């Protein structure tokens with residue numbers, strides 16, 4: 020009678036279970052790629068309608084929702100499946116390791132001649148000279164293909180040389196399997212001790228909270244609770260302490276509540292000082308974009324750094340990644356940064372809002388900033404229009420009044436310096452229009468990344484060993500013969516036999532007296 | 535403009551090679567075989583030259599480092615690189631196994647892929663990179679992924695040939711599997727070809743795929759056309775099933791041993807799997823981590839790579855440990871490549887049309 024534990028153990032050490040789990044993970048994952056994860060009700064109703072028709076979509080949604088498919092990679096059953104997978108892998112490896120360990124530790128032994136004949140690679144031939152005289156040659160021939168031979172004198176006067184190489188490569192499969200467990204461990208560390216969030220920060224704004232990317236938008240009660248908790252925070256201008264008081268909660272409880280609905284307090288402030296985009300030539304394709312971020316703690320800036328795609332900022336274990344950008348809907352707070360030059364070449368930097376006026380030094384002209392256009396273009400009739408939702412071609416229209424009451428109006432375009440100059444030799448350059456763009460940041464804390472990377476290195480290593488290295492054994496028997504010495508060569512290796520056969524051919528050639 | 539000249543030359547060479555390889559199977563003359571190999575080598579050499587020239591053009595245009603300028607940034611360049619890897623793999627195999635029969639199967643794939651590019655009027659412009667793509671990890675990721683895809687493509691074709699050669703009756707599961715798989719595969723290709731011929735838009739290929747894919751057939755605005763397309767596909771699949779033995783006879787004439795096909799299938803998977811793991815999964819994760827701070831986010835593309843990976847892990851375990859042999863395991867290899875294609879094209883084509891992120 021097997022005990023229950025034995026039964027469970029043998030279930031988990033079976034490859035059959037592994038194959039079933041492979042199939043289950045793959046099949047359920049497919050469903051998860053068709054249903055849009057963590058999306059709103061409307062989004063997935065649209066998906067389902069186009070798959071099964073509008074009539075059935077709502078009920079299909081209900082069923083799939085109840086089964087957790089709307090957020091399936093975090094559902095209890097998918098996580099259980101992954102845990103089963105890990106348990107399977109672990110038990111299976113523990114179960115088989117002793118046997119493999121033995122194989123790895125066992126030295127090669129000489130084998131009987133008839134056993135040699137049954138080896139997958141073999142050859143037999145006669146060379147001139149007695150066994151003693153060619154023994155040395157045989158040893159060095161084996162050495163030339165990388166095998167350090169041991170020898171045994173047989174009772175019949177025959178000598179057997181034998182050697183093995185890369186016995187440890189049998190562990191490749193185990194390194195592979197262990198590495199998968201290491202990666203899963205790193206992922207678990209990240210889930211429990213880290214977060215993944217994002218925030219959209221306009222120029223000049225700061226924040227002490229970010230939003231979790233794992234927020235489940237398919238759960239309506241979550242969404243409304245979140246709105247009320249956030250509402251309290253907005254009402255207090257982002258002051259967590261005051262917001263918690265207004266809800267009659269302690270600060271730690273309030274922070275916990277926030278986290279439970281996907282709002283993560285950072286413990287410090289991040290400020291976006293400036294954001295800028297560089298384009299390819301004068302096209303609208305971004306070549307690079309970057310944000311100047313400052314970390315503020317206790318009211319004092321402690322770090323400032325430009326971040327761009329692939330170059331994040333790290334502070335107290337929290338990483339800030341440049342991820343996107345957009346133009347704000349409200350452009351009224353924008354400030355034009357102008358480089359104003361007098362006809363004499365005297366330069367002055369001015370910061371002006373739309374509607375403000377200033378005089379150009381050295382002239383009697385007054386300039387009023389009349390209008391801002393983030394993406395200026397002209398239609399067929401020459402009327403200005405805005406051609407994109409991004410700040411791709413920022414321009415300001417200035418109204419210039421001269422001393423005699425002469426008035427003119429003109430577009431100053433940042434990208435085209437030839438639009439900057441005025442008839443009297445002065446110029447107004449637009450160098451930035453600050454405060455209308457916002458930077459999209461991914462904010463992440465993941466103490467498990469190091470472990471995941473270690474797992475990846477092990478995985479690569481393990482697969483290399485498992486597929487490209489092989490445990491090779493060679494036996495060479497030298498027996499006295501009428502015409503000299505009868506040489507029998509036998510060899511095995513579980514993998515990459517063709518390559519090994521070529522090595523053996525080289526060995527044979529040397530034994531026959533070639534080089 | 536040097537690169538397009540040599541791309542044209544390589545396309546023509548592969549098409550000629552295809553004709554000559556097929557002739558070779560029919561007549562088995564040594565001179566014919568040598569000609570076929572020579573043409574393939576010539577095509578491969580001009581394609582290599584073309585890729586290098588394009589690399590240089592891209593380098594000069596983009597002003598980025600030489601490594602960053604490797605031409606692997608859009609569908610057009612990816613297909614070219616895929617064909618290049620496939621032909622390299624094939625040539626190595628031809629010299630290793632000293633068997634040319636297989637060329638009659640590989641050169642049509644190469645020729646079709648390249649013809650597909652020129653017929654479709656797909657954009658061949660060199661486009662500069664958006665910031666997220668300016669990463670050496672991404673480069674390593676894309677290059678290695680395509681190398682592994684080519685290895686998987688080889689295992690797919692040998693696996694399929696194995697199934698064709700070894701199945702007998704029309705009621706047999708494996709026979710139904712390969713005829714249906716091949717029938718659907720060919721129908722989808724034909725449907726895509728029709729889209730390209732109908733709309734023939736010279737636009738960004740990704741936008742094209744999103745807006746026009748299957749619009750001339752399965753997704754047509756006219757429901758009559760839709761119904762006809764599905765019926766035609768069903769009829770086509772039926773015909774493949776009904777007359778599959780013709781293919782069997784043709785391949786039977788190739789003088790290939792089933793066991794060799796099985797071995798090549800395994801070898802290709804054994805080469806593709808570690809490269810895919812390293813390049814496709816690990817480098818992809820590292821790149822995502824550097825760019826977005828998330829090494830794994832379960833987005834459909836990542837999930838499909840994982841599914842692909844699991845299918846090939848399934849292949850290796852079933853073969854080695856459960857002792858699955860022959861037809862059963864060949865079917866797994868075929869399914870693995872179907873997952874590869876879906877990962878590369880299907881996710882962009884089908885899922886992103888379905889999801890809200892596709893329209894953003």
Ligand code: HEM
Nearest residue numbers: 032033034037104107108111115192195199485847850854
């Ligand atoms: C996706 C995850 C997995 C990967 C990538 C993987 C990878 C591999 C590889 C590459 C091999 C070597 C196959 C060959 O020699 O061609 C192997 C063998 C093996 N795998 Fe896995 N494996 C995974 C999951 C599992 C699981 C869950 C089990 C648990 C039952 C398992 C059990 C084994 C065993 C027992 C061997 C044979 C070891 C030996 O030669 O003694 N594997 N695996």
